[in-house]
Amino acid sequence: MARRLRPVGLDFVETAPVRLVFAREISAAPEAVFRALAEDVPGWTAWFSAVTLARPIGEGAGREIRLKGGTRFVETVLAADRPEVYAYRIDVTNAPGARAMVEEWRLAPAGSGTRVQWTFAADGTAPFRFVLGRARLGLGRAFRDAVTSLDRRLAPA
Numbered sequence: 001m002a003r004r005l006r007p008v009g010l011d012f013v014e015t016a017p018v019r020l021v022f023a024r025e026i027s028a029a030p031e032a033v034f035r036a037l038a039e040d041v042p043g044w045t046a047w048f049s050a051v052t053l054a055r056p057i058g059e060g061a062g063r064e065i066r067l068k069g070g071t072r073f074v075e076t077v078l079a080a081d082r083p084e085v086y087a088y089r090i091d092v093t094n095a096p097g098a099r100a101m102v103e104e105w106r107l108a109p110a111g112s113g114t115r116v117q118w119t120f121a122a123d124g125t126a127p128f129r130f131v132l133g134r135a136r137l138g139l140g141r142a143f144r145d146a147v148t149s150l151d152r153r154l155a156p157a
Contacts, residue, residue, distance in 0.1 A: 008100045013102055024115075024143070026116060053065065061076065063077070071093065088103055089102045100122065103120055
């Protein structure tokens with residue numbers, strides 16, 4: 001059953017009870033990475049293997065996301081600061097025990113490429129927080145695989 005989560009702001013990324021932070025350097029330029037994150041929402045299914053549906057809603061102010069396994073999110077974009085930050089809050093989800101979630105993507109030049117940092121910030125019931133802590137390795141692997149796939153997708157032909 002889908003439920004509405006507590007609305008939080010971008011500052012939640014720093015104050016959330018659970019903060020999972022992953023980073024990787026890739027060869028694509030920050031502007032290209034930002035475009036893939038913020039402007040080509042349907043394209044997420046081509047490089048983030050866990051994502052089965054991604055579509056902008058509300059004239060780009062939000063997103064609908066579906067993951068393998070059936071998890072669904074309705075999100076509000078909190079920041080789209082070209083080309084440094086793309087962040088969104090999960091407003092509605094069917095993930096059990098979730099109370100508040102924000103994801104932030106930070107991009108910084110790294111040589112001729114980009115340092116991509118993804119922060120997954122969440123609050124929820126004690127079992128939800130426990131499961132997220134246990135999922136750190138899997139989420140880290142999913143992030144690395146997705147960003148590597150994105151880098152290949154953005155490479156010049």
